[in-house]
Amino acid sequence: xxxxxxxxxxxxxxxxxxxxxxxxxxxxxxxxxxxxxxxxxxxxxxxxxxxxxxxxxxxxxxxxxxxxxxxxxxxxxxxxxxxxxxxxxxxxxxxxxxxxxxxxxxxxxxxxxxxxxxxxxxxxxxxxxxxxxxxxxxxxxxxxxxxxxxxxxxxxxxxxxxxxxxxxxxxxxxxxxxxxxxxxxxxxxxxxxxxxxxxxxxxxxxxxxxxxxxxxxxxxxxxxxxxxxxxxxxxxxxxxxxxxxxxxxxxxxxxxxxxxxxxxxxxxxxxxxxxxxxxxxxxxxxxxxxxxxxxxxxxxxxxxxxxxxxxxxxxxxxxxxxxxxxxxxxxxxxxxxxxxxxxxxxxxxxxxxxxxxxxxxxxxxxxxxxxxxxxxxxxxxxxx
Amino acid sequence: xxxxxxxxxxxxxxxxxxxxxxxxxxxxxxxxxxxxxxxxxxxxxxxxxxxxxxxxxxxxxxxxxxxxxxxxxxxxxxxxxxxxxxxxxxxxxxxxxxxxxxxxxxxxxxxxxxxxxxxxxxxxxxxxxxxxxxxxxxxxxxxxxxxxxxxxxxxxxxxxxxxxxxxxxxxxxxxxxxxxxxxxxxxxxxxxxxxxxxxxxxxxx
Numbered sequence: 001x002x003x004x005x006x007x008x009x010x011x012x013x014x015x016x017x018x019x020x021x022x023x024x025x026x027x028x029x030x031x032x033x034x035x036x037x038x039x040x041x042x043x044x045x046x047x048x049x050x051x052x053x054x055x056x057x058x059x060x061x062x063x064x065x066x067x068x069x070x071x072x073x074x075x076x077x078x079x080x081x082x083x084x085x086x087x088x089x090x091x092x093x094x095x096x097x098x099x100x101x102x103x104x105x106x107x108x109x110x111x112x113x114x115x116x117x118x119x120x121x122x123x124x125x126x127x128x129x130x131x132x133x134x135x136x137x138x139x140x141x142x143x144x145x146x147x148x149x150x151x152x153x154x155x156x157x158x159x160x161x162x163x164x165x166x167x168x169x170x171x172x173x174x175x176x177x178x179x180x181x182x183x184x185x186x187x188x189x190x191x192x193x194x195x196x197x198x199x200x201x202x203x204x205x206x207x208x209x210x211x212x213x214x215x216x217x218x219x220x221x222x223x224x225x226x227x228x229x230x231x232x233x234x235x236x237x238x239x240x241x242x243x244x245x246x247x248x249x250x251x252x253x254x255x256x257x258x259x260x261x262x263x264x265x266x267x268x269x270x271x272x273x274x275x276x277x278x279x280x281x282x283x284x285x286x287x288x289x290x291x292x293x294x295x296x297x298x299x300x301x302x303x304x305x306x307x308x309x310x311x312x313x314x315x316x317x318x319x320x321x322x323x324x325x326x327x328x329x330x331x332x333x334x335x336x337x338x339x340x341x342x343x344x345x346x347x348x349x350x351x352x353x354x355x356x357x358x359x360x361x362x363x364x365x366x367x368x369x370x371x372x373x374x375x376x377x378x379x380x381x382x383x384x
Numbered sequence: 385x386x387x388x389x390x391x392x393x394x395x396x397x398x399x400x401x402x403x404x405x406x407x408x409x410x411x412x413x414x415x416x417x418x419x420x421x422x423x424x425x426x427x428x429x430x431x432x433x434x435x436x437x438x439x440x441x442x443x444x445x446x447x448x449x450x451x452x453x454x455x456x457x458x459x460x461x462x463x464x465x466x467x468x469x470x471x472x473x474x475x476x477x478x479x480x481x482x483x484x485x486x487x488x489x490x491x492x493x494x495x496x497x498x499x500x501x502x503x504x505x506x507x508x509x510x511x512x513x514x515x516x517x518x519x520x521x522x523x524x525x526x527x528x529x530x531x532x533x534x535x536x537x538x539x540x541x542x543x544x545x546x547x548x549x550x551x552x553x554x555x556x557x558x559x560x561x562x563x564x565x566x567x568x569x570x571x572x573x574x575x576x577x578x579x580x581x582x583x584x585x586x587x588x589x
Contacts, residue, residue: 006476196463203431
């Protein structure tokens, strides 16, 4: 049995190593259930129904107002205008619902775009409207225009349920945190097993230290990538079974790198680059796990340091400003691949240097650099 | 030949000072010392698991680190990964040491057929010790350092181990075996090494 097979068996024969996989899969499935429930409560059809109900109430109020005898001419005029607007709105919303039920997405969304455009005109004319509201309207208009042109059903952006969108959502929302936790938990056990107290048992094996280091990193990376792909695959299959596969040309809200201009890109265009970034970031996390375990030689202490350097950095970068300024040079930034390639991450922390290219460069430098550093530590320093 | 040149070992207390010796193939050496006197530390130092204060260890004129194919040391059955099976370890050691020893015969010889494929966590101490002996045997290394390997063995298996050690010696192997008790090793050793008060005294058995 080769050293590689030996390492593989150490991972596969420890039942505790399957717990993170089970937790990941259960989390993905539970989140899908939540998304399905939230989708029912948040869809634009529900909004349209709410609008109809509110419109009918407003219509009745205006009609009651008209029945009052003492009305000035201008008030009467205003009431009549309101009644006409409410009737029009109700009709538009009823049309949107009807067309949506008939799966005539293009026609339904053209109505929706018109509706948003009217609201946007009013909001822009009004001094009280904040830029947040106006930007949200512009974003919605952009999305419905794109969906109308492609004749696609709208997904709830925050709670997608279709196979493609849900697996992308899971890779953005769940995996950067839970996957990192799972990888470090398992690999700290596996790598830590080479040490008995402070003694490195691997030093007894008639294999070169370069082979030992390389095999450990390769096996860890293989395991972590399989864990990641299995989770993604589960999200994709579960979403597809529940709501259908979805469309590869579904629009994904993005921001242009540099200018920060809001735009939509086909989800298909983002999947491969985001997978590349996430895959490289996973390899980096495996390397840092191996490096710290070898350095610290105590599982619990190593786990603490690794989580601080990986998960801690991933979480803190989004809130600590000095870190946001150097986020482009932190390999951990790129674990959230989809947010990076869509420009959402850079936009959120106001750092326009973060892109797919900087990600690949940073990660490759990080991976090669840390590998070299680990090799030097293992081969040149006597203690190791 | 495993040569020890001017070696001084110190942990919390001095273990050995300026020790010189040459362990020859085709010989069995018994390392005898009381608890805590540094038998295991000596083995660890030979295998470079811990640094020595000074001196060097060589096999056939080269540093031990470059001759690991020729020497085997597996400190204790506590070092096993409990989730792996005995067979996993035997296959691994056989390949890594490039040995041609027949594993099937070895398993039969040490009566491990019933449990060799089970996870080690299900083994008793005696079963683990038999596996440990099996690992030394399957490595087919020329130099073997055995640290209190008789622990946990019943009388029958201990006799078997001693007869196996004699066989290995006859096959040109060098074996250093440690124990607390001189009587344990008398029957198989060519030389006895007494470790006491920072010195190692070597006597013909």
